[in-house]
Amino acid sequence: MFTGIVECMGKVVEFAPLDTTESGGSGASLTISGAKEILGDCHLGDSIAINGTCLTVTEFSEDSFKVGLAPETLNRTNLGQLQSGSMVNLERALAAGH
Secondary structure, eight states, X not given: OOOSOOOEXXXXXXXXXXXXXXXXXXXXXXXXXXXXXXXXTOOTTOEEXXXXXXXXXXXXXXXXXXXXXOHHHHHHSSGGXXXXXXXXXXXXXXXXXX
């Protein structure tokens, strides 16, 4: 569940239409930097909303993270049109019961 309140802004490092790395799953992926504020308690599989779209973290570091983009997500959002340097709104999912 999300509150709809943007926690911070991040910057697109890369939009990969075909990410063949293990964390890319041979599909599209988006890597975001400048997200240290929301990654302190991050785990693989956590949900982070990018521009209001709930996505699953497949890789992360202290300051950046990667998410996979399903074909349906690309068809129904503008996330596939983001370019390196684009700024995006970021929000973590609330913990269950909060």
